Amino acid sequence: MLTGQGERGSIVTENQQTREPVKVFLVDDHALFRAGVRTELDSITDDVRVVGEAGSVAEAVAGIARTKPQVVLLDVHMPDGGGAEVLRRVRPELPDVVFLALSVSDAAEDVIAVIRAGARGYVTKTISSKELVRAVVRVSDGDAVFSPRLAGFVLDAFADRPGSAPISDPDLDLLTPRERDVLRLLARGYAYKEIASELFISVKTVETHVSSVLRKTQLSNRYELSRWASDRRLV
Incomplete structure (x- = not known):
């Protein structure tokens, strides 16, 4: 889980001076996981910079408003409301902030719920550190990013065909x-x-x-x- 390889440097760009690091905010209710992600990202790349972290919805809303990150790495399940609640409270005030779900869950309903709420992508915590960096940079550039098997859930949810999950219930x-x-x-x-x-x-x-x-x-x-x-x- 989130293991990096090699020396610190740019993973995404050949010339790091052509762009500033993407400012990232971590939201997860497990402090040890947040610490591990921060340490791993800080140690392997110059492409992203962690500017803050939070372990609850209230802390996340306040922290995102204070630090103005470009990308929020967002856990789906938290005791006080979860990722969808963070999205609901932050997006109206900060519409330019991009959210990338980072969760242990690969359940279709979780993927669909957080995408409906406004997340730009969804990856699971089995992702490697380098792939996570690439995902962060890609969503900051406007792409949608999903772990391979999760993309099908989204296509099914928003496809107009028999048996697909409804867009809204x-x-x-x-x-x-x-x-x-x-x-x-x-x-x-x-x-x-x-x-x-x-x-x-x-x-x-x-x-x-x-x-x-x-x-x-x-x-x-x-x-x-x-x-x-x-x-x-x-x-």
Whole structure:
């Protein structure tokens, strides 16, 4: 994961003086991962420069506004709302900032949700350091970048053909990323305690999310929720 090779220098351009380093902001709720990415990028390339980092949605919104990065490397799942919430709060104020999702998840619904929210690309954390640098520079230049198997999800989601995922589902869009996580596991038959263990949250928090989902979907029990989730291919 994020392993570099060779000496520090320009990975993307032959003459680094032809362009300034891309300013990058890291958003991930795991401090050790952020530290590893920062150290790795700082040690192998002059093409990007990490200008800040955050471990929560609130910290990310404030940090991005303060540092004005060109590219934000954005985790998809965080305890207080996740990448889609960061996008929702930042893009109206800073429309020129480009977001590249960097996540452990390769689930189609995660990819589609963050792209709908406005991210320019999506790569998984198995990416090498050099490939990550190339991805950052490419999205800063206006390209869309995806890990190979993820591009198909996006094509399917936005293709006008039978069986493709809908471009917009107003009911599904009401749910936060964490509520979708809880709903997905609930629909798979997980007990509340198992969901809590899987998502590293408390049982009380699971109950709160389920109550919120029931309220938003206007359904009355987990069996109706399971059917609702299955109809939307969340399971």
